[in-house]
Amino acid sequence: MGIQIGLTGWGDHPSLYSDQTKPEDKLASYASHFPVVEVDTAFYAIQPIKHYQKWLSQTPDRFSFVIKAFQQLTGHDRETRTVQEAKDLVKRYEESIQPVVEAGQVNALLFQFPPWFDVRKEHIKKLRLLKEWLEPYPVALEFRNRTWFDPPYKEQTLTFMRDHQWIHTICDEPQAGEGSVPLIAEPTHPSKTLIRFHGRNLHGWNKNGRKDWRKVRFLYRYNEQELSEWKDRILVLEKKTPQITALFNNNSGGDAAENAKQFQELLNINYTDLNPRQMDLFQF
Secondary structure, three states: OEEEEEEEOOOOOHHHOOOOOOHHHHHHHHOOOOOEEEEOHHHHOOOOHHHHHHHHHOOOOOOEEEEEOOHHHHOOOOOOOOHHHHHHHHHHHHHHOHHHHHOOOEEEEEEEOOOOOOOOHHHHHHHHHHHHHOOOOOEEEEOOOHHHHOOOOHHHHHHHHHHOOOEEEEEEOOOOOOOOOOOOOOOOOOOEEEEEEOOOOHHHHOOOOOOOHHHHOOOOOOOHHHHHHHHHHHHHHOOOOOEEEEEEOOOOOOOHHHHHHHHHHHOOOOOOOOOOOOOOOOOO
16 A cells, blocks of 8 residues: 555635536545545534545545544534433444445544643543444544643553554644644554644634634645655655554645645655546646
């Protein structure tokens, strides 16, 4: 599998599509550029099975999906649930993704926890249960609270992830207090590592009373030096973990697709088995 580079979602990358591309055709067009995508809509609602069936029909056989966990599973809704209620919710989520599972095109199930999910016993228990319930699947873990990597807990966190075979989601993001995590370039799964590039917009990361916070949070364009540093880091990681997936999420200003292409060129990667590219009559 090697290094798979893609984006978080496929709908908001105008540089990849012609003006005539219909919304329902964007994934097929996206899959002519990249071999993997993050299904971010799965965070907002458990998707109907028919959606996954449609997405599979629009992508090549070797294309893969990083499917985000539903927000109620990660506690973003701040609701309290019994263990049985949580287990039932996991079952609904699991049933919804079965077309992708059966096709062998699950890259990872991404559990991104909210900024208030800090290191404490009840949260560790939740992680144990989730991994137990989703044991057959490659499950990735992304923290948004830096206490997990504070000096007293960092090695314990990484050991816990290795022991339970959580895929470490390594984050490149602003260092903006407790609601952000440091860059810890350590794999924890025997075969997979996930990297998510959120940009480095320090002033836009936290809400700070701004109404347009969500629009500007990921407003950032990586420069060549920053991507070159990541090239070196990836080449080191590649010796420790055979499958690396890198997803660019810095798309508030439409920069993710171009940064991903830049990164692909820096790593001298040329993907095959993509969808055929639509021919532009003015390109020769």
